[in-house]
Amino acid sequence: MNSKAARFYSALLVCLIWLACAGPAAAQIASATITGKVTDSSGAAVANATVTIKNSASGEAVEAQTDASGAYAVKNLVPGDYDVSASAPGFAAKTAQVTVRQSATQNVDLSLEKSASSSSAEPSLSQLGFPSSETQGNPELQARLNKRTRMLQIHQRLGLITTAPLIATVITGAFAGGRSTSSTDRNIHMALGTATAGLYLATAYYAIFAPKIPGTRAEGNVRFHRAMAWIHGPGMILTPILGAMAYQQRSRGERVHGIAKLHGQVAIITAAAYGAAILSVSLKSGKVSRSAHKVAAALGLEHSHADNALTGDDASANP
Amino acid sequence: MKIKLAVLVLILALPALVRADSQWMLEKSTLTYHISHPLHEAEGVSHQARGKGICQAGQCNFLIAVPVKSFNSGDSNRDLHMLEVVRGAQFPMVVVRTEVPEAEIKPGTIHADLEIQFAGQTANYKQVSFQVTAQGDEMTLTGTIPATVSDFKIPPPKLLMIPIKNEIPVDVNMTWKQEK
Numbered sequence: 001m002n003s004k005a006a007r008f009y010s011a012l013l014v015c016l017i018w019l020a021c022a023g024p025a026a027a028q029i030a031s032a033t034i035t036g037k038v039t040d041s042s043g044a045a046v047a048n049a050t051v052t053i054k055n056s057a058s059g060e061a062v063e064a065q066t067d068a069s070g071a072y073a074v075k076n077l078v079p080g081d082y083d084v085s086a087s088a089p090g091f092a093a094k095t096a097q098v099t100v101r102q103s104a105t106q107n108v109d110l111s112l113e114k115s116a117s118s119s120s121a122e123p124s125l126s127q128l129g130f131p132s133s134e135t136q137g138n139p140e141l142q143a144r145l146n147k148r149t150r151m152l153q154i155h156q157r158l159g160l161i162t163t164a165p166l167i168a169t170v171i172t173g174a175f176a177g178g179r180s181t182s183s184t185d186r187n188i189h190m191a192l193g194t195a196t197a198g199l200y201l202a203t204a205y206y207a208i209f210a211p212k213i214p215g216t217r218a219e220g221n222v223r224f225h226r227a228m229a230w231i232h233g234p235g236m237i238l239t240p241i242l243g244a245m246a247y248q249q250r251s252r253g254e255r256v257h258g259i260a261k262l263h264g265q266v267a268i269i270t271a272a273a274y275g276a277a278i279l280s281v282s283l284k285s286g287k288v289s290r291s292a293h294k295v296a297a298a299l300g301l302e303h304s305h306a307d308n309a310l311t312g313d314d315a316s317a318n319p
Numbered sequence: 320m321k322i323k324l325a326v327l328v329l330i331l332a333l334p335a336l337v338r339a340d341s342q343w344m345l346e347k348s349t350l351t352y353h354i355s356h357p358l359h360e361a362e363g364v365s366h367q368a369r370g371k372g373i374c375q376a377g378q379c380n381f382l383i384a385v386p387v388k389s390f391n392s393g394d395s396n397r398d399l400h401m402l403e404v405v406r407g408a409q410f411p412m413v414v415v416r417t418e419v420p421e422a423e424i425k426p427g428t429i430h431a432d433l434e435i436q437f438a439g440q441t442a443n444y445k446q447v448s449f450q451v452t453a454q455g456d457e458m459t460l461t462g463t464i465p466a467t468v469s470d471f472k473i474p475p476p477k478l479l480m481i482p483i484k485n486e487i488p489v490d491v492n493m494t495w496k497q498e499k
Binding site: 041042043111113121122123124125127128129130134135136137138139141142144145146148149152153156157160213216217218219220221222281282 | 358369370371372373374375376378380381382384386391392393394395396397398399400402403404406407408409410411412414416418432434441443445477478479480
């Protein structure tokens with residue numbers, strides 16, 4: 001490499017390093033703007049309110065005053081996360097979080113509420129006589145509700161996924177039980193049945209172990225959904241057992257006999273109950289609820305409104 | 320002596336001067352929300368709202384509150400799911416505030432600006448129409464609040480992975496009694 005070429009490559013390297021550094025440096029140019037309007041709860045402008053814009057990372061704060069129309073604007077901000085708070089005499093302070101980007105203008109409107117002492121003519125929540133247990137938040141219960149919904153959503157998705165191998169198992173069952181069927185047909189049927197049973201158990205797990213919510217009584221379609229579980233639950237246990245017995249008998253060259261002959265019928269009833277359980281949470285309350293009463297009464301389950309071990313607290317996550 | 324007496328009378332009269340001109344108390348109410356889903360049309364009803372209105376200097380400030388968990392849709396599963404998505408355990412009350420000129424509280428149509436706190440958010444609805452009918456010292460108010468789930472930054476609940484519609488109109492039927 002000659003000296004000219006060496007100088008060229010050195011210059012090129014310097015340029016590349018400069019370009020690489022220039023990008024991040026440019027990102028720090030203070031060119032962002034936060035604007036907005038401060039209003040009261042009726043939407044009227046709050047003039048002369050103090051707006052404080054604080055950079056969440058550096059803690060650096062800038063103050064501004066709203067004009068007669070309640071508007072404010074703070075320019076030349078470094079891109080990043082900010083806490084925008086507004087305060088005014090007679091109002092409770094309010095803060096909002098915002099992220100501003102390079103050269104962008106972010107609008108942050110704040111609605112201030114009158115502070116409790118601002119007007120004796122405004123009724124307060126405490127005057128309505130609700131017990132404090134009803135008006136105070138309960139983060140623990142919220143976490144329980146969140147976990148319950150997450151588990152029931154998984155239950156719902158797995159339940160829908162399970163229908164595919166379930167239908168395939170029922171279809172292949174028609175080719176697996178006859179005299180002229182091959183061992184391949186039986187193996188495919190058995191593999192699909194095993195997949196169905198596995199997915200079903202996983203689906204059931206997410207309903208059974210979803211957290212219970214104290215003081216909740218089952219009402220509506222979920223009662224029918226649960227009643228169906230008393231049919232497809234035992235059916236999903238019994239069907240593979242009977243299927244294994246039938247498989248062994250056929251593999252020995254025998255005709256399917258004894259209790260194993262019920263494999264097909266039990267499977268059909270199980271699949272039908274499973275389908276009805278899915279449909280029940282897809283139909284309007286009321287229609288199915290009335291059916292649920294009848295089915296539950298027929299099954300001797302009508303007395304039980306409480307949570308039960310088979311179906312868990314609830315078995316779907318209706319909107 | 321007369322001045323002292325006058326000051327004393329004024330001090331004693333002060334609480335009476337700042338007292339509200341009149342008050343309204345919510346006697347009974349039916350609040351009904353409607354949700355729409357391709358597979359479902361559902362509604363939840365609550366009769367547990369409480370409210371108070373204080374009128375002073377020709378302006379009436381009303382406050383209405385209702386526990387989120389008091390809404391019943393006839394399906395416990397749906398109600399619990401709704402309670403979860405609206406963070407009803409963390410923010411257990413729906414609080415509505417409005418200010419109405421006292422002169423407008425009469426039979427006919429009334430338009431009110433509502434401020435609603437729900438699910439940890441505050442939304443404002445301008446000029447919501449209500450029909451007012453009177454019977455004795457009671458006023459019955461009916462109307463619909465055009466609420467949406469996005470107004471309160473609520474992620475729309477889903478059934479079979481399909482979300483509900485954004486609109487969740489709330490029908491209001493309230494009977495207020497005036498207390499002088």
